[in-house]
Amino acid sequence: MTDSPxxxxxxxxxxxxxxxxxxxxxxxxPLKVVGKNIPGFEKTVLELVSRHVLDFDHATVTARESKGxxxxxxxxSFVAQSKVQLDALYQDLTDHVDIVWAL
Numbered sequence: 001m002t003d004s005p006x007x008x009x010x011x012x013x014x015x016x017x018x019x020x021x022x023x024x025x026x027x028x029x030p031l032k033v034v035g036k037n038i039p040g041f042e043k044t045v046l047e048l049v050s051r052h053v054l055d056f057d058h059a060t061v062t063a064r065e066s067k068g069x070x071x072x073x074x075x076x077s078f079v080a081q082s083k084v085q086l087d088a089l090y091q092d093l094t095d096h097v098d099i100v101w102a103l
Contacts, residue, residue: 023083026080027080028077030076033102035071035096036071036072036100037066037072038098042063044096045074046058055078062075
């Protein structure tokens with residue numbers, strides 16, 4: 001007997017529930033944030049992450065300038081507790097004027 005993959009959901013509510021199952025929480029979560037290479041950018045990213053990750057370990061932080069020096073990529077890693085936590089963090093990051101994108 002073979003297990004067939006679960007049927008893809010067809011309603012918006014079921015799609016949301018299906019997507020929630022892509023991660024099992026808590027989970028180690030890498031995050032990269034790219035923005036303008038301006039004084040204080042890395043500190044801004046760390047403050048935003050710290051608002052949502054109470055036990056955030058600053059030792060996981062790395063930063064790298066783009067080839068031309070116009071942008072700065074800040075990478076962090078933390079234990080994500082829920083999809084709600086990640087959604088709120090991404091919202092705060094993408095709302096910030098100096099942040100170009102976050103993955």
